Amino acid sequence: MQSILRNVGDCVIRNCEEKDLQFVININMSTLPEHYSDYFFNSLLAELPEAFIVAEIKTQIVGYIMCKIEFGFSNFRKLGFVKKGHVVSIAVLEAHQGKGIGTALMLEGINGVLIRKSDEIYLEVRVSNETAVQMYKKLGFIIKSRLKTYYRDGEDAFLMAKDLS
Numbered sequence: 062m063q064s065i066l067r068n069v070g071d072c073v074i075r076n077c078e079e080k081d082l083q084f085v086i087n088i089n090m091s092t093l094p095e096h097y098s099d100y101f102f103n104s105l106l107a108e109l110p111e112a113f114i115v116a117e118i119k120t121q122i123v124g125y126i127m128c129k130i131e132f133g134f135s136n137f138r139k140l141g142f143v144k145k146g147h148v149v150s151i152a153v154l155e156a157h158q159g160k161g162i163g164t165a166l167m168l169e170g171i172n173g174v175l176i177r178k179s180d181e182i183y184l185e186v187r188v189s190n191e192t193a194v195q196m197y198k199k200l201g202f203i204i205k206s207r208l209k210t211y212y213r214d215g216e217d218a219f220l221m222a223k224d225l226s
């Protein structure tokens with residue numbers, strides 16, 4: 062049975078199910094230059110369903126967030142080895158942007174990695190993506206470093222992270 066995590070107006074935020082994946086893949090194709098194999102989407106859903114979330118308006122999937130859990134050096138503590146949530150991808154269809162759906166997806170993604178007892182959460186974002194950077198800052202993410210030519214087209218990324226401990 063589907064369980065609703067929260068509502069944003071007429072938009073339902075809920076955990077992703079296998080039947081949603083093709084719609085998630087379509088949104089990824091239409092909103093972002095970074096694409097992945099179908100297998101990758103499937104494996105993230107299998108590995109971390111708690112932090113693979115979709116936004117749905119009247120049975121149409123309009124947004125998603127998907128995350129991974131990793132172990133590695135802390136973005137906040139010197140020499141600390143921690144469990145980290147990694148936001149692999151987040152997007153909302155253009156027609157539905159600016160309504161608070163991205164914020165709600167991120168809040169539930171954070172809850173999902175917290176269920177798995179992550180100490181931190183981090184992501185990479187294009188330095189030119191001011192909308193996304195603004196949203197992450199509002200949600201408490203801090204720019205920790207600039208990754209030179211991170212993207213295939215040569216653009217740099219900001220590595221942004223939030224302490225959850």
Ligand SMILES: CC(C)(COP(=O)(O)OP(=O)(O)OC[C@H]1O[C@@H](n2cnc3c(N)ncnc32)[C@H](O)[C@@H]1OP(=O)(O)O)[C@@H](O)C(=O)NCCC(=O)NCCS
Nearest residue numbers: 092151152153158159160161162163164186192193195196
């Ligand atoms: C980034 C993205 C997920 C945000 O989703 P959204 O549903 O539009 O976000 P929200 O409506 O919750 O807005 C959150 C904040 O983003 C910022 N924002 C949203 N739309 C904006 C716009 N048109 N211009 C500037 N800032 C904007 C604002 O700070 C906003 O907070 P506010 O409403 O309190 O002012 C969405 O723009 C998107 O899918 N973009 C294309 C894919 C992408 O870039 N993904 C991120 C890759 S790292």
